[in-house]
Amino acid sequence: MSFIYDKLLGGKSGALGLLVLSILILVVFPLALDGFRLNLIGKYLTYAFAAMSLVLLWGYGGTLSLGQGIFFGLGGYCMAMFLKLEASSPENTAIQSTPGIPDFMDWNQITELPWFWEPFSSFGFTIAAILIVPALFAYIIGVAMFKRRVGGVYFAIITQVIAVILTVLIVGQQGFTGGINGITDLRTLNGWDMTSDSAKYLFYYINCALLITVIVLSRFILTSKFGRLLLAIRDKEDRVRFSGYDVANFKIFIFCFAALVSAIGGAMFTLQVGFMSPSFVGIVPSIEMVIFAAVGGRMSLIGVVYGTLLINFGKTTFSESFPELWLFLMGGTFIAVVMFFPNGLAGLWEEYSTPLMKKIRAKIQPSVTAKPSSSSYETKESK
Amino acid sequence: MGGYSYDELGAIFAMQGFSGISLFSVLLLMALGLAIIFGQMGVINMAHGEFMAVGAYTTYLLSSLTETYFPAFLPYYFLFSIAAAFVIAGVMGYLAEYILIRHLYSRPLDTLLATWGLSLIMQQSFRSLFGAREVSPTLPDWLLGAYPATDMIDIPINGLFVLALTGVVTLGVFYLMFKSSWGLQVRATTQNRAMSGAVGINTKKIDRYTFALGCGIAGIAGAAFTTIASTGPTTGSLYIVDTFMVVVFGGAASLFGTIASAFSIAQAQSILEFFISSSMAKVFTLFVLVLILMFKPEGLFASKVRR
């Protein structure tokens, strides 16, 4: 029990934070918002996966990836390929010169389903691919980079270049990928109408459940010795290396895990939005994911969920009423966070709420004094 | 290549060589400013492309003003606009350093984020000031067209102009960095900030002027690019990745490395484009660069330092 409490929920404040978030996304939002707004929230929450992956990789690990869009996109594309194949049944595509293949292939004079598309007609394979392909890709990049000790700024730039390569490749090979339009017109999942209201609610709840699962899993990682090693690597990489650890392996692992988390977000995005396109793979979305993490607080798993929601909500509202101001505000937020609030929303919360809580607690229980607790050595994970 | 005469092939070969060189000069001009900022100061300036756009818009503005008020001056304004682009982009760089960058020297990844924010603000400013449409300055006639070297070989004059300009700027940078006492101070500050401060170099001032110089050169690049492409609010972001690749691949802090890197990337891209599709040429070039950087993370010409 204490294992679950301490390790998975993150102790008292962590459990409380998770509880509040769960109530908000599982109860409050569905009750307060109509289907359209809820679907928007669902879409934003898929970005939160990518932002959380950056908490692990960047906040704790100190390795900034400007290419999380790669993995978000890979996850999304795997899901989209499955759905597209389902949508391209010979009956639905009878009008094409080659019925039974996706429409964009037909437009590009492809007459046979490419070999790497074929396995995606299986749902089981697709789920496996969403979990494995991005992680495997991250593993290859990770081994190549971290074993050669490419880090810091260079890693950021190289991941960015890989995102560019992938985007150019997807756009350039449109016969296989749908090009710049992406893979569109996805309607059913195993014969079930994805655009119906009931489906949208179901996807929303699956999305939330996965999000909470990822938070709990990440908490487990961060409260283990692995988590402290991540911080140690971030601060003094050489010291860790000369304490007998193969630092590269730790970075590779967390990079793969971060890729996996982003990919889940991408797959859920495709399910809820109904298409996938290269505009989620490139530089701009990848950097936006970094913004979400920075605004929410790069050290806080729960903070970044709020950060993602806030920024996207702001984007939607502002671009509706003051499109001119939006980029100013976004740029300004970015600069302000970096210069004045490096720990983002979570940092602000901690700074202002903790003293307040203490005051309240002191009023209620004036007799309780600080006592040594069994968990006094626990790593403090901020909220 | 059956069916083509030797003359034709020779002419194509010559012109293909020139388009490689012309791409080289473009890449080098873009990268010089960044090489100074990234190489000497370690700052990752994601807004570099926007400083280029400042130069381009300056040129556009001067062109419109000249056209309206001093039409007779039209053949010459372009040279002045290059100087104006340098000054205006430089001053803006100076301000950016003062307001933003100087607080972040110890956090290179954060300069990346902050300058990205700056680039968003600059993009929106361009849009508010100049509109969302792409603009092109009216170029003087002497910059347009081609110089017919032989019957079959036409050399683009704008290409020659950019090449010459790049040469001048490169020499200027070389002189400043390696022959002037100012350059000595910059290099000293890069190598040992504390010591430089101790021997009486005003390192803060050096930082500010270095950053301003880098941005000013970006402004020159922007002005020069109006001869080959148009300018829009988001033009800068198109160049930023290529520019970073040139600098990183060449090895930060090495002027020679930047030149060599721009040259090899330009030739690879240009030759590949002749034989395979442009997008695959780009994928291939970038992929090889990434591979090489994995084996030589410090770039091709990083000086070996005993640590």
Next chain:
Amino acid sequence: MSVNLFTPQKSSTGRVIRKPRSLLKSLCAIPVSLVLATHIGLVSAADVNTTGLAVTDTEVTVGILHSLTGTMAISETGAQQAEKLAIKQINEMGGILGRQIKIVQEDGASDWPTFAEKSRKLLVQDKVAAVFGAWTSASRKAILPVFEKENGLLYYPTFYEGLEQSKNVIYTGQEATQQILDGLNWVAKEKKAKTFYLIGSDYIWPRTSMKIARKHIENVLGGKVVGEEYKPLGDTQFGSVINKIRLRKPDVIYAAVVGGSNVAWFKQLKAAGITSKKQTLLTISVTEDEVLGIGGENLEGFYSIMKYFQSQDNANNKAFVAAFKEMWGKDSVIGDVTQAAYLGPWLWKAAVEKAGSFDIDKVVAASEEGDIELTTAPEGYVKLDPNHHLWSKARVGQWMKNGQAKVVYESELIKPDPFPEGYQ
């Protein structure tokens, strides 16, 4: 178009609809009672307001969905201006079925999911009766499922690759064959062209267009394609491509380069000494909007094939251009898509009045009968085919230094054929 007939000729566009023939035509198609009712504004509220759309006794709400920010804002500005102009003119004439049109405008921000999000907002929250919007194929593909799911009605203004026909979309631009085939025929005949070099930006519209062009060149014209090249969007380096073109010496360069690349492409062509004096170039991606960025001096003498040019000399167009400039400024230029966007609200008005209702299904059914036509169209005359596309003419314009085109060829009315046999 009956409504116009009863309108005093106060507005600049009202003037153009005086032909008695169109009255007869309209009267044949539309029940007389309805026409009268419409005129007096007495259509009973119950008939019209119970469609689940944002329609009141005095107002009907429509959406405009274009990119106001981001890379596409450049192109989409003209389209949304034209749509607003058309709506303003319709309102001045008394609106539709006695109701004034109210606009809800949303920004697609050049981002496809934002387009999808905003279109859902327009349909679900604002319950708009029609949406005028989208520009790129990618944005249309992104919002298409939303329109089909929520049963909305979209008027899409851009010339595009075809291969699509949705119940919920009216395509007011030309599909690929309408633009391509006649242009090729013309250049083959007038310039005795046999060899072609195809170059485009790397995405679906240029590729599909080039596919159709190649089939037509090889199978119909008996010509030869000596090169086919695609440049990534936003690429500004054309040196190698231009050298390849020099080597192959095509009779015609056939171009579909878009966006910022377009400017670089023409500037570098000129710098390489390839001008209209030596080389015929026909493009399907340059309108007056693009010329503004490219500069007339870089294009002089090259040809574009479109369905509309600002310089077209007819009464409809003169009135349109004047009204546009009055509303949006003297320096405004009007390109092909801007004109096509202007047709959207008018086509919708005609269909709604024919149906006597704003109900989407009824409006679509009315649109599919093949008798909705606009004699007031700036491009001359268009007719809506049951396949949701417009009959229109193809025109070849030769660019002049001042940024305007001289129309040198005009085809017959061409039937739209979004799924052309033999070209797929």
Next chain:
Amino acid sequence: MSSMTNTDFSLSIEDLTVSFDGFKAVDSLNLYIDKNELHVVIGPNGAGKTTVLDLICGKTKSTSGSIKFLNQELTTLSEHEIVRRGVGRKFQTPSIYENLSVFENLEVSYPEGRGVFGSLFFKRSTKVIDEIHRIAQEIMLESELETEAGLLSHGQKQWLEIGMLLIQDPQLLMLDEPVAGMSVKEREQTAVLLNKISKGRSVLVIEHDMEFVARIAHKVTVLHQGKILAAGKMEDVQKDPKVIEVYLGH
């Protein structure tokens, strides 16, 4: 034991050379250290002292020569493998994890759960906690276990780093200027600590402070321009005219 000549030594460096762009930072160096020996390397700035430590622990790769530790060749191993063979190294400036508590600093250094999955499922057993307390006592930081390491004094940081090495129980302990920046009292305490921990292992120290060297060294090697100038007991070395010339002439 076998008949090989160097088996008696814990560490034997033979003919070790490293050059950076032709500059030989370490030049044909030979150095042997016994078990239970506390060996100090001294020399003027730029003599190559730190480079020698870098070479032993694998941070710098040698150009030629061999480094044998307990008869195992180290030059081909990577850093973490060398550590796992029993070589610990303290850096010149205290290298600790400032954002972690003293306890966590020691825990992270505890030689278990060194793999990715090992660390994920590492349990903070009583054995681990006891060991951390024992080491903390030894380095005089038992009362600071919960303090964030960044808040320690400079001297305490040096001790903490030594403690982080001790918890791994290395057979060879290398310390780069362990008393730099310490108060007189802290120096005293450190000297006692070093004498204590050199039992049962070899210790290699780089130091400038001659007084301190005299207090702790069993043997001294003087390095000059990458080469050995003199070696032996401190009092002998101090009298060596070559050494005097180098130090005075410097």
